[in-house]
Amino acid sequence: MRYLKSSSTLFFVLCVFFCSARAQAELSQDQLAAKTRGIELYNQYKAISAKPKLKIAADAGDPEAQYYLGEAIRTNDKYMTAEAVSSYEAAALQGDIYSMIRLAGEKNDLCVVMKNCSKTRKEPGEWGKMASDTASARAAEGSAEAMYLKYRVTGDDKWLEKSAENGYVFSQYFLGIMYRQGHGHFLLPSRRAEAIEGLMKASAEGGYPKAMLEYGAILAEKNDYQGFRYWNKKAAEAGYAVAVFGYGSYLGEEKSEFGFTYDPINSYALLSVLLELDGGGGMVDLVNFKLPELSAKMTAEQIEQSTELAKKWADTHPPLSFFPDKL
Template identity: 55%
Template sequence: MKQRSARTFCFIAFLLAGISLPVCAQLTSEQQSAKSQGTELYNQLKGASALPYLQIAATAGDSEAQYYLGEAIRKNKRYIDAAAKEAYEASAEQGNIYSMIRLGQMGGDLCATMNNCPKSQKTPVEWLTSAKSLATEEAAQGNAESMYLMYEITGDKKWLEQSAENGFALSQYLLATDYREGGGFFLLPSSRADAVERWMKASAEGGYPRGMTGLATALFEKKDLEGARNWTERAAATGYVEAIFNYGYYLSGKNSDFGFPVDFVKSYALLSLFLELDGGGGAKEDAEYVISKIREKINKAQLDEADTFAANWKKTHPALSFFPFKLSR
């Protein structure tokens, strides 16, 4: 079934500061560029750097930018402060279910522990009720993403399964991961493995990078090395940090069971892309370590070739991204 994006409603949002923001506004090219830059930085876990860019699009009334602005503030502060709450509310008032869920979780946020949660227009229970009501309506109309959001709201795995069946790639990945980790009931281990591969394949073919890496792993486990290599390369081409690291690492001669030919130049080039990162649980440091070992094995001409390859890759591929879950898990 063709996936439709979650519906939003257009009206004027009022921040607690008293500023009236236009909503559902058509962004100018400059505002759209700022949103894209902010989202790119956010996806590289550079939340602080993303803030000024997201603020531009959020102030212009973009609901998604408002949500990500709230997320960036929350992650930097480690709790929902007044600025994050205002960004979420501006987004939620447009019908953004993700923002409603965040506001509904405020009762369990660190701000509640510190007893300094900013006053909201609704209680957390009321926000979750609003989120559930809208998601239920959208799910009834066949919206696979809203079915996923119903799973997040209720915790009922039937919604995750329904969302996956209706083609939402994230849900397909999450369902496959759940099965891989022992969820569900299967009479035979082979049946479980088949289900994992089925849903990882659906997610991968739906364009989800985590699904691509998951499928590569599933194929490797069943000794389909050609398929595993293919999906490793395809995942790397999306800009997914984990996939690029894996691909570059394999090309350096590590984990040779995948069957990648050793290519120090390409390996060095791919891993050098990580030098622009400053977050992500040590991804940059891991890449630097492998690069240092490769540097001992190649000459100046090969280093220059690697630099050229890396520069061309950046021009022809999406920016690096950790593809963090939109609702942090």
């Protein structure tokens, strides 16, 4: 029986992998562009605007778009609707572990009350087992992301640690945050601090913008202001909205505590770029508070230069993002 169960799991994983790859391969250029833009909007906390873009690729069968569509619907409606469940199910049946985890956490059996559950409906526990089995299979193949998802399913810290050790940058960042909050066992506080710094450094160097800011802050505490400036700029250049605001604000300080060169033109430009973030996150309010302070010290010509620089920045850098946790 053990052999049959193992073979069944392997067969399932191979099937969902094939279906997922096939669905993504069938996207046209327009559908792929819609998916990309939809995810960008979602990561800017614009769930309403993201939905129609994501739906184009989701209707074409793309599992990642289906997952994000479910997220956009759930976020906008503030609860798990039947439409969101349907989108998650479509993705989960193609092997999307994120969707399986979402469905496993859904305890509100609204369809039971309404007596309109689909015939193929699975219980949360079934989705949880499917998520665990699929994550285990992919982790066994060396997927560090799957190791992280195994942690999300089981809550076992060893999977998060293993994911971080295998180079998954989000796990490195997340584990560092957990250590900072007191998780893990260290004989000395200095050992904890060393572990946090090592994880943030690895994640930052691996390209994760949130870790760039965290690592920069650690360097600042050690009076390494050159390192602090470097990682703030890197995070901003990666499109991290919080870093763009911070970096832009630092450039607008006539006397910088951290050694930033006063540059009101670039400061105004960077802050102006953030005005497109008029969804959630409160970024526009922060920018509108800062810009009048800057403009009061600038000429009309300087402001015009800033406007041109803002356009150039938007054209030559990644889309702005808050980089929310995918789960």
